[in-house]
Structure formats: C-alpha cells, structure tokens
Amino acid sequence: MMSLLGAQAFAAGSDDYAVTAAKPAAYNKALAMIKDKNYDQAIVKLKQAEASAKKDADIQNLLGFAHRKSGKLDEAANYYKSALALDPKHKGALEYQGELFLMLGNKVSAEKNLQKLDKICWLGCSELDDLRTAIRNYKP
Numbered sequence: 326m327m328s329l330l331g332a333q334a335f336a337a338g339s340d341d342y343a344v345t346a347a348k349p350a351a352y353n354k355a356l357a358m359i360k361d362k363n364y365d366q367a368i369v370k371l372k373q374a375e376a377s378a379k380k381d382a383d384i385q386n387l388l389g390f391a392h393r394k395s396g397k398l399d400e401a402a403n404y405y406k407s408a409l410a411l412d413p414k415h416k417g418a419l420e421y422q423g424e425l426f427l428m429l430g431n432k433v434s435a436e437k438n439l440q441k442l443d444k445i446c447w448l449g450c451s452e453l454d455d456l457r458t459a460i461r462n463y464k465p
Contacts, residue, residue, distance in 0.1 A: 349374040352384060355391075364391040382412035390421050393428070401425055414445050420452035427463050435460055 355370035368391045374384050389404030402425060408418035423438035439460060442453040 348381070348383070349377045352378075352381075352387075355387065359387065359391060359394075362394070364394040367391045368395065380411055382408040382415045382418065385411060386415060386418040386421065389418065389425075393421065393425055398425065398428065414441075416442060416445060416450055416452040419445075420456045423456045424459050427459055430465055432460065432463055432465070435463070 351370040351373035355367040355374065358364075358367035358370060368388065371384055371388045371391060375381070375388065378384055385404050385408035389401045389408060392398075392404060393401035402422075405418050405422035405425065408415050409422065412418070419438045419442050423435040423442075426432070426435040426438065435456065439453070439456050442450070442456060446453040
C-alpha cells in the first residue's frame with residue numbers, strides 16, 4: 326500500500342502545490358523537502374509557514390500529508406480536519422484524508438470522501454482518480 330500512497334499520491338497534487346510567491350517562503354522550501362521524501366524536515370518548515378498563515382488550507386493539508394508519511398497518523402488526521410474546516414472542498418485534503426482512512430481500515434469513510442470529490446470534480450480531477458484507484462486496490 327505504501328507504494329500506491331507514496332510519490333504518486335503527492336504527484337497528484339503537484340500542480341496544485343507549485344512554488345509560489347503567495348505562500349510563505351517556508352512553504353516553498355517544504356515542497357522541495359516533500360518531493361525528496363524528507364517529511365520530518367518538511368514538517369518543521371510547514372509549521373514555520375503555519376505560524377504566518379494559520380488559515381491556509383494548503384499548509385494544513387501538507388502538514389497532514391507529511392505527518393501521514395512519517396507514520397504520525399493521529400496528527401495527520403487533525404491537520405486534514407483543519408484543512409477541510411477551512412475549505413470543505415479542498416481536493417487534496419479530501420484525497421489524502423481518504424487515503425488515511427484506508428490506512429486505518431475505514432473504507433466507508435474513504436468512499437464518502439470519494440463521493441465528495443466526485444461532486445466537486447464533475448469534469449474529473451487527479452485527486453478523484455487517485456482516491457478511486459486507492460479504494461479499488463484496498464485490501465483490509
């Protein structure tokens with residue numbers, strides 16, 4: 326399952342998480358660390374970014390992603406909840422939270438996230454495709 330949820334999962338959101346001047350510099354540094362799978366270092370940078378942008382759903386989502394990849398699933402769950410509280414239609418957070426649900430053996434909740442993505446991505450999107458594939462390949 327790790328290979329399915331590894332680099333491919335982050336690659337799905339890579340267009341959504343491009344380096345940008347609109348984000349804190351620490352966020353952009355964290356993106357490079359995540360691409361290099363340096364998740365613990367990315368968490369440090371993302372927390373720095375969070376300090377100056379507490380209501381940024383992208384930062385909350387990537388904090389969830391980095392925590393999940395570091396095996397800190399409870400923290401990941403909290404960050405995904407925070408991202409979705411800020412932006413209930415955040416495609417990346419819905420996908421990654423769905424993948425977390427699968428890791429926790431909660432296929433029903435993952436399928437609920439898939440339904441939400443299906444409504445949001447009525448023309449299709451990579452997050453919908455990736456979560457659909459993860460659910461299809463899920464083995465309890």
